[in-house]
Amino acid sequence: MQAPPALVEQPARESEIGNRKSAILAVAIALALPTAAARAGEVSAQLSTRETFVGVPVRVDIVVANADRHEPPVFPALVDAEVRGGQSSTQQNISIIQGVQSVRRTVTYTYQIIPKHSGKLRIPPVTVEVDGEKRSISLGEIIVSESETEDLLYVELTADRKGYYVGEVVNATLEIWLRPYAQRDYRMSANDMFRRIDFENSSWGEFADQLKQDNFRYRSDIRRDSTGQERGYFVYTVDKQIVAGSAGPLQAGDIRIVVDYPVKLGRSRDMFSFFEDRMGVVQSRPISAGVTSQAVEIKPLPTDGQPLYFNGAVGRYTMDVSARPTEVHVGDPITLTITMRGEGRLDALSAPPLARLDALTDGFRVPDEPLAGDVQGNVKRFTQSIRARSPDVAAIPALPFAYFDPNTEKYVTVSSEPIPIRVEAAEGASTALLGDAGGDAPRAPRRLTDVGSGIVANYTGADTLLATHAFQPGWGSAAVALVSPMTFMLCWLTQRRAQRLRTDVAFARRRRAARTAMSAISAVNAQHDSSPNAATAGRLAEAVLRYVADRCNLPAGGLTRAEAIQKLQGHGIDSMLVHRVNELLSQCEQAAYAHLAAGDSAQLAADAERCINEMEQAWR
Numbered sequence: 187m188q189a190p191p192a193l194v195e196q197p198a199r200e201s202e203i204g205n206r207k208s209a210i211l212a213v214a215i216a217l218a219l220p221t222a223a224a225r226a227g228e229v230s231a232q233l234s235t236r237e238t239f240v241g242v243p244v245r246v247d248i249v250v251a252n253a254d255r256h257e258p259p260v261f262p263a264l265v266d267a268e269v270r271g272g273q274s275s276t277q278q279n280i281s282i283i284q285g286v287q288s289v290r291r292t293v294t295y296t297y298q299i300i301p302k303h304s305g306k307l308r309i310p311p312v313t314v315e316v317d318g319e320k321r322s323i324s325l326g327e328i329i330v331s332e333s334e335t336e337d338l339l340y341v342e343l344t345a346d347r348k349g350y351y352v353g354e355v356v357n358a359t360l361e362i363w364l365r366p367y368a369q370r371d372y373r374m375s376a377n378d379m380f381r382r383i384d385f386e387n388s389s390w391g392e393f394a395d396q397l398k399q400d401n402f403r404y405r406s407d408i409r410r411d412s413t414g415q416e417r418g419y420f421v422y423t424v425d426k427q428i429v430a431g432s433a434g435p436l437q438a439g440d441i442r443i444v445v446d447y448p449v450k451l452g453r454s455r456d457m458f459s460f461f462e463d464r465m466g467v468v469q470s471r472p473i474s475a476g477v478t479s480q481a482v483e484i485k486p487l488p489t490d491g492q493p494l495y496f497n498g499a500v501g502r503y504t505m506d507v508s509a510r511p512t513e514v515h516v517g518d519p520i521t522l523t524i525t526m527r528g529e530g531r532l533d534a535l536s537a538p539p540l541a542r543l544d545a546l547t548d549g550f551r552v553p554d555e556p557l558a559g560d561v562q563g564n565v566k567r568f569t570q571s572i573r574a575r576s577p578d579v580a581a582i583p584a585l586p587f588a589y590f591d592p593n594t595e596k597y598v599t600v601s602s603e604p605i606p607i608r609v610e611a612a613e614g615a616s617t618a619l620l621g622d623a624g625g626d627a628p629r630a631p632r633r634l635t636d637v638g639s640g641i642v643a644n645y646t647g648a649d650t651l652l653a654t655h656a657f658q659p660g661w662g663s664a665a666v667a668l669v670s671p672m673t674f675m676l677c678w679l680t681q682r683r684a685q686r687l688r689t690d691v692a693f694a695r696r697r698r699a700a701r702t703a704m705s706a707i708s709a710v711n712a713q714h715d716s717s718p719n720a721a722t723a724g725r726l727a728e729a730v731l732r733y734v735a736d737r738c739n740l741p742a743g744g745l746t747r748a749e750a751i752q753k754l755q756g757h758g759i760d761s762m763l764v765h766r767v768n769e770l771l772s773q774c775e776q777a778a779y780a781h782l783a784a785g786d787s788a789q790l791a792a793d794a795e796r797c798i799n800e801m802e803q804a805w806r
Contacts, residue, residue: 227253227316231323239331241442241474243270243298243387246309248323250316251292257315259295259323267307268389268440271297272769300389300442301330335473337411338365340419341443342479343436350430351485351592353500355531358438358482360393362422363409367448372465374448376404376420383422384444384472386776391439394775395724396424429531436482444474487590491597495539499589501530505538507602509582516612517573520550522582524568524602530589532561537568538587546572549579558695558739574609581606699736700802703729704795711791722787726794727774730767733798737805747771759804767797 227250234245248259261269278291301307309325340363350356362383367374385397404422411417428438450469487500506525514520524537540546541554550572557568572582582605591598706729710722727747734740734750738757747768754764770793 227251227256227319229314229316229321229323231312231325233325233328236327237329237331238301239472239474240301240304241389241444241476242472243300243444244328246297246299246325248295248297248312248314249292250295250314252290253293253316255317256293259312259314261297261312262310264299264307264309266301266303266305268300268302269297270300270772271295273773298387299328300387301328304330304332306330335475337413337417338447339363339443339445339473339475340409340479341441341475341477343438343441343477343482344479345436345482348481349483349485350436351500351590352430352433352487353498353531353534353590354430354592355501356428356430356436356482356484358392358426358428358436360390360424360426360438360441362443363407363419364422364445365417365419367451369451372451374451376406379420380404380422382446382448382467382470384446388444388474389440389442391441392428393424393426393438393441396426401425429534430484433484433486435480436484438477442474442476444472446470447473488595493586493588493597493599495542495586496588496590496597497536497539499530499535499587500592501528501589502591502593502598503528503530503535503587503589503600505585505587505600505602507582507585507605509605509607512605512607513610514574514607515610516575516577519571519573520582520607522570522572524570524585526566526568526587527564528589532564532566535559535566537570538585540570540572540585543583543585545583546585549575550582551575556739558736574607577609577611579607579609695736695739699733700798702736703733703798706732707791707794707798711788723774723776723790726790727771730771730774730794730797733801737801747775754801757805759801763797763800763804766793767801770794770797 230249230251232247232249238244250256258272258274261272263269272295274293274295276291276293278289280287280289282288299307299309307328307330309328311322311324314321314323340361342361342363344359344361346357364379364383366376366379380399380402390397402422402424404420407419407421408416409419426438428436431437448467448470450467451465452468453465504527506527508523508525510521510523511518512520522540526532526535537557537559541552543552546552552572553570557570559566559568584601584604586599586601588597588599590596707726710725710729731745731747731750734753735745738753740753750771751764751768754767755761770790773793774790
């Protein structure tokens with residue numbers, strides 16, 4: 187019997203439909219595969235140029251696209267060039283093609299490579315970790331040529347005196363001699379030439395914090411060029427006080443000035459001078475120059491006549507010493523307050539070496555550790571805790587302080603006045619606490635009173651007196667036995683910590699470091715919300731540097747970014763955290779010379795708080 191036709195044809199139709207579904211699925215998979223491959227993480231790099239001049243930066247952009255996760259690039263250190271930057275910017279593009287939406291997200295890291303010497307500069311590969319895979323990007327070589335200034339630019343470093351001593355504050359002046367560009371009968375003005383200085387790409391060394399137009403002065407002057415011919419120049423000058431760190435020429439950091447020097451002028455119109463032709467630069471070329479003239483020599487401190495307790499102070503100072511309390515027992519702490527005033531670098535001034543003064547250590551116990559001190563205006567105060575060794579001590583002796591006076595070129599010693607004190611023997615057990623023992627006159631014997639009832643009743647009878655009264659401890663007794671020692675230990679630790687905070691200045695600074703820094707950042711946040719300004723970045727950097735100084739027991743002021751990074755590395759802080767701190771300080775330095783929006787200020791403040799929190803955790 188033949189089956190109905192419908193029963194025979196039905197399986198064939200189901201098979202045909204199944205084949206069609208499989209084909210559609212295969213096409214969908216084939217279309218999806220290129221899309222998935224296109225969305226895989228990509229890394230690329232681009233250089234702004236392959237040829238440059240000494241001191242003229244080359245921009246490097248490292249782009250990470252469509253990555254689910256990635257780490258910032260690890261840019262290699264270069265011996266013959268300086269690497270700056272590392273800031274990132276994020277961009278997201280959405281496109282729709284034939285109804286299909288695609289999203290491309292890119293993160294760009296921007297660096298600047300500033301060559302120091304001419305020749306071929308080879309850049310090692312840059313490593314980027316993308317989606318768990320390390321990618322290596324090759325950047326190749328850059329051709330670096332000497333900048334031919336052709337007597338157009340000179341950079342010099344001068345001071346109000348030719349000779350200074352190590353440790354002395356130098357009133358230094360950076361001079362930029364720039365020949366004005368002239369074309370036919372038109373000569374560019376001093377303001378026009380000043381605007382040709384490339385402030386961002388120049389290296390300013392110790393003068394980096396002076397880059398405001400109001401800090402610069404200019405004059406017209408004449409000097410002979412390399413051919414001996416006299417030419418006119420605009421001389422732009424900026425002043426800075428620099429501490430002489432070592433003997434030899436004054437070290438003012440890496441200074442190299444880049445100028446976008448005009449090559450051709452042309453007439454142009456703009457919206458502000460529609461009916462007036464104005465001369466403008468239509469062609470230019472970069473030139474750069476470092477310090478070519480160094481007229482400041484730093485002399486070492488003389489060794490003849492140098493006191494044994496000399497601590498490196500250079501300038502002129504006075505010293506006052508006070509003590510509190512002046513009536514103590516043996517071993518009680520006495521707080522010395524040493525107040526220094528004078529002319530010199532107070533932030534780097536060290537306290538008198540108290541632990542090396544025999545006149546003081548003979549009668550007192552003196553901690554042998556450096557004192558940080560606190561600077562307020564032209565005054566610096568140190569505090570130290572000392573303890574009398576015996577009740578025979580009658581005074582705190584005169585304390586000497588030696589400094590080198592560069593004006594007279596001699597060592598000078600100033601001394602404090604002796605401070606009378608009263609020291610008694612250490613407190614012991616009083617005889618009054620021992621009952622009736624001691625005393626001059628015999629005491630009459632006391633009568634015994636028989637009490638027969640009540641809580642103080644006398645027990646009588648041999649059986650009662652000899653009976654065993656067993657003590658049965660319970661949970662309450664155990665709790666009292668455990669809580670009492672723990673309470674005593676807690677009180678003892680609290681008191682000891684409070685005493686250490688009062689007497690150990692370095693310990694107190696370390697404990698307050700994070701709180702002090704966070705308070706400073708909070709103050710910055712409260713200000714920039716209403717009026718953001720470039721000084722905000724400087725205050726944030728100052729808060730981070732102050733935290734590192736407090737943690738490392740260094741002078742509160744004068745700590746540079748390089749010194750802070752070196753200290754963090756020396757204390758074993760994680761290299762990635764040190765890198766983030768370095769980047770934060772670098773961003774603050776750059777932002778200090780540019781307009782700062784409120785959003786930028788908030789981001790810098792948040793980064794500063796995060797870095798301080800992570801450093802605080804790492805130090806514990």
